[in-house]
Structures are given as C-alpha cells and as structure tokens.
Amino acid sequence: MIWDKQAECMRIKERQALQLERLKAIVRRAYKNVPYYKKRFDELKIKPSDIKNLSDIRKLPFTTKTDLREGYPFGLFAVPRKEIVEVHTSSGTTGKPTVSGYTRKDIEIWGEVVARALTMCGATKDDIIQNGYGYGLFTGGLGIHYGAQRIGATVVPVSAGQTKRHLDIMQDFGSTILTCTPSYALYLTEAVAEAGINIKKLKLKAGCFGAEMWTDRMRDEIEKRFHLLALNIYGLTEIIGPGVAQECEQKNGLHIFEDHFYPEVVSPDTLEPLPDGEKGELVLTTLTRDGMPMIRFRTRDITALRREPCKCGRTLVRMDRITGRTDDMLKIRGVLIFPYQIEKALLEVKGVEPHYQIIVTRPQHLDEIEVQVETSKKLFSDEIKGLEEIRKKIEKHIENSIGLRVKVTLVEPKTLPRSEGKAKRVIDKRQL
Amino acid sequence: MEVKQISLFLENKKGRLWEALNVLAKAKINIRALSIADTSDFGILRLIVPEPEKAKKALEKNNFTVRENDVIAVGVSDKPGGLAEILKILTDADINVEYMYAFVEKSGQKAIVVLRTDSISKGKKALKQAGVTVLSAQQVYSL
Structure with missing residues (x-):
C-alpha cells in the first residue's frame, strides 16, 4: 500500500x-x-x-x-x-x-x-x-x-x-x-x-x-x-x-x-x-x-x-x-574498520547470538580488538576443547572477513548490556 | 537410564561459582559429585545431582548456560591401582577419555569414577565386558 x-x-x-x-x-x-x-x-x-x-x-x-x-x-x-x-x-x-x-x-x-x-x-x-x-x-x-x-x-x-x-x-x-x-x-x-x-x-x-x-x-x-x-x-x-x-x-x-x-x-x-x-x-x-x-x-x-x-x-x-x-570508523593498526563489518562476520558463525561488544585496547603500542560474545546454548559444550574450538572458529572467521586478528572472549548469556535505545557496541579504551 | 551430568558455563569472575551453587542450594538440590575445568577466561562446572532436570531448570532460570549429557559412572575398589585398571580397559579398547573425576562414597568402600568417553555406549560396553561395575543412574543419584 x-x-x-x-x-x-x-x-x-x-x-x-x-x-x-x-x-x-x-x-x-x-x-x-x-x-x-x-x-x-x-x-x-x-x-x-x-x-x-x-x-x-x-x-x-x-x-x-x-x-x-x-x-x-x-x-x-x-x-x-x-x-x-x-x-x-x-x-x-x-x-x-x-x-x-x-x-x-x-x-x-x-x-x-x-x-x-x-x-x-x-x-x-x-x-x-x-x-x-x-x-x-x-x-x-x-x-x-x-x-x-x-x-x-x-x-x-x-x-x-x-x-x-x-x-x-x-x-x-x-x-x-x-x-x-x-x-x-x-x-x-x-x-x-x-x-x-x-x-x-x-x-x-x-x-x-x-x-x-x-x-x-x-x-x-x-x-x-x-x-x-x-x-x-x-x-x-x-x-x-x-x-x-x-x-x-x-x-x-x-x-x-x-x-x-x-x-x-x-x-x-x-x-x-x-x-x-x-x-x-x-x-x-x-x-x-x-x-x-x-x-x-x-x-x-x-x-x-x-x-x-x-x-x-x-x-x-x-x-x-x-x-x-x-565517526564510528575504527582505525585499528592503520586499517579502517566499521563495527558493522565485525558484526556481520560474527553473525555468520552458526549459533552466535547477536549480542556482542567490541573492546579496543592498546596494551603495548599495538591496537588489539577483543570481541565479547555471549555463549548461547547452541555454542556451549561440556568440554573445554569444544569451547576453545568455537572461540577459534569465530576468531578465524572474523579475521578472514576483516583481515585483522581479533581476540574472542566467551561471556555468560545476558551479561552484555542490552540497550533500550541505541546499543553501545564499541568501547574504545585506547588513550590516543 | 544413563547417568546425567549437568555442565554449566562460568565466566572467570569473582563470586560466579558461589552464585551457581547458591541457585542449587535454594532449589534444595544436593550435589553428588562435581568438578571444575578452567581456562584463564572461563570455566565449566560439571555436576552430578539426583534431579538433573530440576537443577537445569533452576540454573537456566537464573541465566546460566546449561547442558545435560550422559556420562559413565563406575565403582572402583578403593585401593592402589584401582583406577589404573579401568583406564587400561579403555585404552585397550581404543576409547578416548575426554575427562573424568572421582569421589569416594560415604561408606568408604568404593570410589566412584565419572567418565566421559568419546562414545558413551562403546565405553560402557567395554567396561561391562571386562567385568567392571557400571552404576545405574538410580544407584549414583541415591549415593
């Protein structure tokens, strides 16, 4: 209509x-x-x-x-x-x-x-x-x-x-x-x-x-x-x-x-x-x-x-x-990245919930991206090996998509902030 | 019925283990056996409880990621070499142990070993054939 x-x-x-x-x-x-x-x-x-x-x-x-x-x-x-x-x-x-x-x-x-x-x-x-x-x-x-x-x-x-x-x-x-x-x-x-x-x-x-x-x-x-x-x-x-x-x-x-x-x-x-x-x-x-x-x-x-x-x-x-x-563009180790690109790659991995947070730090003069992902029921395994595999799989997939290595951390469900307005996906902790 | 194990995902954060156990305490669930596997970021708490379904529901209600799966429980004579014997049987049968943990039953006569083999049915079969006492779910839950 x-x-x-x-x-x-x-x-x-x-x-x-x-x-x-x-x-x-x-x-x-x-x-x-x-x-x-x-x-x-x-x-x-x-x-x-x-x-x-x-x-x-x-x-x-x-x-x-x-x-x-x-x-x-x-x-x-x-x-x-x-x-x-x-x-x-x-x-x-x-x-x-x-x-x-x-x-x-x-x-x-x-x-x-x-x-x-x-x-x-x-x-x-x-x-x-x-x-x-x-x-x-x-x-x-x-x-x-x-x-x-x-x-x-x-x-x-x-x-x-x-x-x-x-x-x-x-x-x-x-x-x-x-x-x-x-x-x-x-x-x-x-x-x-x-x-x-x-x-x-x-x-x-x-x-x-x-x-x-x-x-x-x-x-x-x-x-x-x-x-x-x-x-x-x-x-x-x-x-x-x-x-x-x-x-x-x-x-x-x-x-x-x-x-x-x-x-x-x-x-x-x-x-x-x-x-x-x-x-x-x-x-x-x-x-x-x-x-x-x-x-x-x-x-x-x-x-x-x-x-x-x-x-x-x-x-x-x-x-x-x-x-x-x-103004959201992240410059990570000189490469321009949009949080959207990380999200897209992340959500292509089966079982991943669309709840995540990107944390950018610069521990030793080098930018690092940590992506925190909530562990869904589908992702969880009773074996450490299984969880590590999933973590690496997500890391690999993001790296292949954006060309940068990231560290993926699994966190408990419903621990990342849910927004009632605009979701805050990126936390930039770098002191530039 | 197979022995059920409840496992849950724990972030490596202060107080988190207590919170999980507190949920079980409030639901009046007794723990028969437990083990924790940990990495620098997270851990997996594995539990044997008499009412796995009830425990799972209580934990899920409190936002824990929970999984239920089958494990093998065997009775091992509480003396040197008891556990080695069991593992020899599995090694000879070419069965891989993903993880295991043990506890001693109240009477102190036997140790109970909880095993997770890559294939539960194959593991069980090999142990039974070698004459090892594989415990039923009922036996384990009522310990």
Missing part, C-alpha cells in the same frame, strides 16, 4: 522540477533569515540566485553538527521563536546536544512522511501500533506517534523500556505493528520466550525498526522469532526525526522521501559527490522545512544511493541500509 501515490510515484522529471523549485525557495529563505547561512554563503561568494539547476547544490557549503552546536540553542531557526511549536534535541552524547525546531507546518510534514513510512510497513486505520521508541526529547517516540495519528491507526505510546508492559500490551491489546529500535525488538523476543508467551497467539504482523544500525542477519532473527515483517526506518533529529527514509516490503533499500529531503552521497575524504551505487557519506538538504532549514547537512552515515526502479511502484530514490558512521 502507498500512502501518497501522487508524491511517492511521481514521474522523475516532474519530481526534479519540484525539488528545484523547493531548493531555490529554501536557499533563499535560509540566506535571508538565518545569519549563519548568510555568513557562510557570503564567505564562499554564493548568492541564492546561483542555484539554477539541482546540481548547483554542490556549490553550497556543508552544515555539520559542530555548526549546529555553535548556534545552540536557537541560532539556526529561520522563523521567530514564537512560530516554533515544538523542539527536540539530539542525545548529546558527544557534546552539547543539537536542537531541532519545528513550526506547525513542519510537524504536519513530519506526520505525513512517517505516515508514508508506516504505510510501507502495512499500517492502516485498522492497526494497533505499539510504539516502543522513547517519548521525550528523542524524536523517535513522537515522530512515530504523529505518523500513526495521521493514518488514524490506534497508537499505544508505551515508550522505550518497560518490558513487562510491552509484553502485557502486546498480548492483551493484540498490537499488530511494533515500532522500536531493532536491538530492543530482539530483547523483547527474548523476554517473550522467557515469559513463556506463545508467539502464535500474538497478532504482530510488522515491525518498523530503526534509530540504530542493524544487519540483515538481525532482521532474519527478529522475523523468525516474532513471526513478523521487519522493515528499516531511517531518520535523524537534525533533519526531522524518523521518516526521512523507509524500506518497502521489497527489502531492497530505503526509499528516501526526496520531495522533502534532498539526498547526496559524498566521499568522506574529499567531500566530492559520488556516483549512484558508490558508498559514501549521506548529505541531506531539507526542501520544505520552515522552522530550521538544513542545507547539505553531513549525516556521518555511510550509504549508497540506488535509482533502479523498485517493484513496489515508488519512484523515490533508495539508499542502502546504513553500514557505518564516519
């Missing part, structure tokens, strides 16, 4: 014309109303009138999280503060949080794009959406909420955590769609099994999972354990929140709602635009946002764009599942 056929299946030429018109308008507005943009444009001697084609976007300066921090809290708003009806902030784990402001129209657009996303997961008015994203400053909870209300589905705002409540509601209300982070979904599958709940009695048919990186292997696991269709949603606070892009049932990438968010992929080194299909850093420009226009925001997320037609009928460009973050 398609929420807004007109927008999502629009002829490409027609959409490009719409994008150009919107790009021109937002650049004009940013230049006129936000001193930060005016200053940056002037430094590069660019005028809004220089935007004549979509490709002229390359002339514009990038915006980074640091720029947003410098404008903290309201410096990047393009409307008087009284026009802003809601604010959200990023988690602020790496410094001062970044603030995102929305006008009433922005909130409406947000609801609209999330409605498209939830519809891709099969949501209709008839559905009960159990929302396990955190409500509050985090955009996940309210973003999904607005989308669900737009559709007219019944939304249950459980928020993150409260596992017991989630289990009760899932059973008693007969929720049909679950929305939360994939690691929490996985955690819930364990809790369901532990509570002895019969999966067949649950009515869940789909899950809209995102807000952190995950793999196809994790998807398979969640789908198998929960008997539902697990689809990937993407978004970020600085741009709007969830609802920038969503995977359709074809599972071949996430459709970017490019009539609202203009995507580019650039090389993280040179910042030069990359051709479609090549992996690089995703850069997004908001085309319709009034409260806080974002011009060429560097997301730090690594992906590639694909424009081959999708069987679902949408003409929207697709992006690959996020496979890393430029």
Whole structure:
C-alpha cells in the first residue's frame, strides 16, 4: 500500500522540477533569515540566485553538527521563536546536544512522511501500533506517534523500556505493528520466550525498526522469532526525526522521501559527490522545512544511493541500509574498520547470538580488538576443547572477513548490556 | 537410564561459582559429585545431582548456560591401582577419555569414577565386558 501515490510515484522529471523549485525557495529563505547561512554563503561568494539547476547544490557549503552546536540553542531557526511549536534535541552524547525546531507546518510534514513510512510497513486505520521508541526529547517516540495519528491507526505510546508492559500490551491489546529500535525488538523476543508467551497467539504482523544500525542477519532473527515483517526506518533529529527514509516490503533499500529531503552521497575524504551505487557519506538538504532549514547537512552515515526502479511502484530514490558512521570508523593498526563489518562476520558463525561488544585496547603500542560474545546454548559444550574450538572458529572467521586478528572472549548469556535505545557496541579504551 | 551430568558455563569472575551453587542450594538440590575445568577466561562446572532436570531448570532460570549429557559412572575398589585398571580397559579398547573425576562414597568402600568417553555406549560396553561395575543412574543419584 502507498500512502501518497501522487508524491511517492511521481514521474522523475516532474519530481526534479519540484525539488528545484523547493531548493531555490529554501536557499533563499535560509540566506535571508538565518545569519549563519548568510555568513557562510557570503564567505564562499554564493548568492541564492546561483542555484539554477539541482546540481548547483554542490556549490553550497556543508552544515555539520559542530555548526549546529555553535548556534545552540536557537541560532539556526529561520522563523521567530514564537512560530516554533515544538523542539527536540539530539542525545548529546558527544557534546552539547543539537536542537531541532519545528513550526506547525513542519510537524504536519513530519506526520505525513512517517505516515508514508508506516504505510510501507502495512499500517492502516485498522492497526494497533505499539510504539516502543522513547517519548521525550528523542524524536523517535513522537515522530512515530504523529505518523500513526495521521493514518488514524490506534497508537499505544508505551515508550522505550518497560518490558513487562510491552509484553502485557502486546498480548492483551493484540498490537499488530511494533515500532522500536531493532536491538530492543530482539530483547523483547527474548523476554517473550522467557515469559513463556506463545508467539502464535500474538497478532504482530510488522515491525518498523530503526534509530540504530542493524544487519540483515538481525532482521532474519527478529522475523523468525516474532513471526513478523521487519522493515528499516531511517531518520535523524537534525533533519526531522524518523521518516526521512523507509524500506518497502521489497527489502531492497530505503526509499528516501526526496520531495522533502534532498539526498547526496559524498566521499568522506574529499567531500566530492559520488556516483549512484558508490558508498559514501549521506548529505541531506531539507526542501520544505520552515522552522530550521538544513542545507547539505553531513549525516556521518555511510550509504549508497540506488535509482533502479523498485517493484513496489515508488519512484523515490533508495539508499542502502546504513553500514557505518564516519565517526564510528575504527582505525585499528592503520586499517579502517566499521563495527558493522565485525558484526556481520560474527553473525555468520552458526549459533552466535547477536549480542556482542567490541573492546579496543592498546596494551603495548599495538591496537588489539577483543570481541565479547555471549555463549548461547547452541555454542556451549561440556568440554573445554569444544569451547576453545568455537572461540577459534569465530576468531578465524572474523579475521578472514576483516583481515585483522581479533581476540574472542566467551561471556555468560545476558551479561552484555542490552540497550533500550541505541546499543553501545564499541568501547574504545585506547588513550590516543 | 544413563547417568546425567549437568555442565554449566562460568565466566572467570569473582563470586560466579558461589552464585551457581547458591541457585542449587535454594532449589534444595544436593550435589553428588562435581568438578571444575578452567581456562584463564572461563570455566565449566560439571555436576552430578539426583534431579538433573530440576537443577537445569533452576540454573537456566537464573541465566546460566546449561547442558545435560550422559556420562559413565563406575565403582572402583578403593585401593592402589584401582583406577589404573579401568583406564587400561579403555585404552585397550581404543576409547578416548575426554575427562573424568572421582569421589569416594560415604561408606568408604568404593570410589566412584565419572567418565566421559568419546562414545558413551562403546565405553560402557567395554567396561561391562571386562567385568567392571557400571552404576545405574538410580544407584549414583541415591549415593
């Protein structure tokens, strides 16, 4: 099902014309109303009138999280503060949080794009959406909420955590769609099994999972354990929140709602635009946002764009599942590694549970990676020999995949931290 | 019925062994025999208990990774050379011992040896043929 056929299946030429018109308008507005943009444009001697084609976007300066921090809290708003009806902030784990402001129209657009996303997961008015994203400053909870209300589905705002409540509601209300982070979904599958709940009695048919990186292997696991269709949603606070892009049932990438968010992929080194299909850093420009226009925001997320037609009928460009973050990149003995690569290799070993932690140390001037893996029932053996073999097998497999030796340690089940938000997979203990 | 052994994975962390045994104590499970195999990072605790199923459930409920498997229990006369005799039988039959541990029964007449051979049925057969007393599960659990 398609929420807004007109927008999502629009002829490409027609959409490009719409994008150009919107790009021109937002650049004009940013230049006129936000001193930060005016200053940056002037430094590069660019005028809004220089935007004549979509490709002229390359002339514009990038915006980074640091720029947003410098404008903290309201410096990047393009409307008087009284026009802003809601604010959200990023988690602020790496410094001062970044603030995102929305006008009433922005909130409406947000609801609209999330409605498209939830519809891709099969949501209709008839559905009960159990929302396990955190409500509050985090955009996940309210973003999904607005989308669900737009559709007219019944939304249950459980928020993150409260596992017991989630289990009760899932059973008693007969929720049909679950929305939360994939690691929490996985955690819930364990809790369901532990509570002895019969999966067949649950009515869940789909899950809209995102807000952190995950793999196809994790998807398979969640789908198998929960008997539902697990689809990937993407978004970020600085741009709007969830609802920038969503995977359709074809599972071949996430459709970017490019009539609202203009995507580019650039090389993280040179910042030069990359051709479609090549992996690089995703850069997004908001085309319709009034409260806080974002011009060429560097997301730090690594992906590639694909424009081959999708069987679902949408003409929207697709992006690959996020496979890393430029600021997550680990440089181990001079080699660039994404935690995702280790996870992928790890999960290819039979019996390995998707619960792990990567610890990077530098004991004697040489980087070492330790991968802690929970010992599942399938892995456990009553013989030391058997356990050592499994450990070595995992080590070997990771080494073959990433080209680096790692030390694998088996730890007891359920001892690695489970996250209710974003899973912390990497602990870098190196003192650099 | 074969003699069942419960084995569990223990991280090499302070207090972990106590926690495992405490679970069994709370479940009122008596331990007949135990052994610990250890490496620098982890250990395996192996136990013979009268109610293996109950012990397994209690431990699993407390997040331990547990496995149940068959072992052979034999009675060995408590005198020099008693154990050597048993191992000779297995060596002659070309049967590999993965691990073993022993305990002395309360009366002190006999030592009980728990053996894990690569093939339990072959090990049992070889021992029985050589006239060794292979104990039944019932006999071991009620010691």
